[in-house]
Amino acid sequence: MPEFQFDGMQDFLAMGGYAFYVWISYLFFALVVAWNLIQPRIERRKLLQLHKARMQREAGLNKQRVTEQS
Amino acid sequence: MWQWFYKLGSPRHFYDMTTAFLPWLYGITFFLLIVGLVWGLGFAPPDYQMGDNYRIIYIHVPSASIAIGGYVMMACMAAMHMIWKIKMADIVAKVTAPVGGMFCALCLFSGSFWGKPTWGTYWIWDARITSTLILLFIYVGVAALRSAYDSESSGAKAASVLTLVGVVNLPIIRYSVDWWNTLHQSASNLSLRVEGTNPPEIWIPAFFMGFALFGIFLLAVILRSRNEILVREKRTQWVQDLLDRDVQEGLQRA
Numbered sequence: 621m622p623e624f625q626f627d628g629m630q631d632f633l634a635m636g637g638y639a640f641y642v643w644i645s646y647l648f649f650a651l652v653v654a655w656n657l658i659q660p661r662i663e664r665r666k667l668l669q670l671h672k673a674r675m676q677r678e679a680g681l682n683k684q685r686v687t688e689q690s
Numbered sequence: 691m692w693q694w695f696y697k698l699g700s701p702r703h704f705y706d707m708t709t710a711f712l713p714w715l716y717g718i719t720f721f722l723l724i725v726g727l728v729w730g731l732g733f734a735p736p737d738y739q740m741g742d743n744y745r746i747i748y749i750h751v752p753s754a755s756i757a758i759g760g761y762v763m764m765a766c767m768a769a770m771h772m773i774w775k776i777k778m779a780d781i782v783a784k785v786t787a788p789v790g791g792m793f794c795a796l797c798l799f800s801g802s803f804w805g806k807p808t809w810g811t812y813w814i815w816d817a818r819i820t821s822t823l824i825l826l827f828i829y830v831g832v833a834a835l836r837s838a839y840d841s842e843s844s845g846a847k848a849a850s851v852l853t854l855v856g857v858v859n860l861p862i863i864r865y866s867v868d869w870w871n872t873l874h875q876s877a878s879n880l881s882l883r884v885e886g887t888n889p890p891e892i893w894i895p896a897f898f899m900g901f902a903l904f905g906i907f908l909l910a911v912i913l914r915s916r917n918e919i920l921v922r923e924k925r926t927q928w929v930q931d932l933l934d935r936d937v938q939e940g941l942q943r944a
């Protein structure tokens with residue numbers, strides 16, 4: 621079983637003196653992961669909102685048509 | 691098997707199949723990611739020369755494989771689109787360009803921050819680094835070329851041709867470390883037994899991270915493809931019904 625290689629949180633964050641290089645790389649990694657998973661959701665939300673607007677417009681048109689006919 | 695494969699070529703079946711498959715992919719990917727991160731950052735032993743700095747390997751090597759593997763996939767899709775005019779192949783090729791490009795940028799970025807403390811410089815015109823930079827430019831170029839066309843089909847054709855031409859860069863990246871003796875090291879030996887090679891405690895977490903990043907790449911490609919399907923097939927009845935249903939249910943999830 622592998623052991624934890626650091627003495628506590630402070631030592632872990634210090635990364636043996638390489639904190640800047642290690643953490644900035646992992647930060648960029650986190651950004652890439654987040655963007656790749658979040659961007660498609662934003663895009664999908666936009667598509668649904670566009671469709672919703674069209675549905676409402678069509679519903680409004682139909683209602684108008686019905687009242688005009690009666 | 692062939693029928694399953696054949697069905698994936700239809701946007702509608704691709705959409706339905708990925709709907710069932712996505713929760714599993716999310717679960718497996720995040721499991722691998724958490725195990726890989728905790729193991730790689732906290733539990734793998736430090737390198738005897740580079741100390742804890744080498745922990746960048748757990749994102750650098752997987753992102754490099756995905757930058758290249760993603761390009762191979764994009765090229766196969768481009769070829770399938772050109773030969774058989776498979777709609778789905780072009781959708782996947784289109785969405786792979788920005789995703790692969792991002793992993794390529796991640797590879798260069800993490801390599802740069804690994805190079806500074808070990809080689810003494812953020813950047814050097816080494817054979818492998820330069821050819822990887824060219825790969826990033828090709829990714830950007832493919833995406834830009836496609837968006838430069840007003841018509842979807844002309845853009846797809848042009849992007850497919852450029853994608854296939856760009857394949858020439860892949861063996862250059864792969865063998866750059868053997869052909870030219872510049873700074874970047876060649877692939878390490880991995881073994882369970884032989885001495886003088888990297889111990890399994892170091893490279894097993896790398897496998898976890900490798901599959902985790904591959905999962906993230908797949909998730910990104912699938913999610914973007916699904917959106918692209920909804921846009922391209924918006925005139926079909928099944929997409930209209932699907933959108934109606936999702937709007938009514940207030941479903942905002944991907």
